Amino acid sequence: MNAKVGVVVPVYNTEKFIAGCIESILAQTYGNFRLILVDDASPDDAGAICDRYAKTDNRITVVHQKNLGVTRARANGVALASDCEYITFVDSDDTITPDALALLTSRMTAETDI
Helix, strand or coil: CCCCEEEEEEECCCCCCHHHHHHHHHCCCCCCEEEEEEECCCCCCHHHHHHHHHCCCCCEEEEECCCCCHHHHHHHHHHHCCCCCEEEECCCCCCCCCCHHHHHHHCCCCCCCC
């Protein structure tokens, strides 16, 4: 399977963690993904860090919105992932293992009901 996966990350006040989060997603063994970073008017430098990463990798999209909360940030990220067959979420203060997307997509079949 080589389905495109949208990885949506709501970003708010995680300047100390966002680089590690982004790095863990970029290090995936499964490469067919789009990383959507939704800056929810973060008061720290997290949004600027996201912008710097977006300049280095065309799979990254950054959206800056007024502070609407994590639910709206996720929803706006999902709306931007319309070119993706699957969508997953990662919190901006978390990291994922290099095989996370590969494991997720390896379980997807026509018979999967999740």
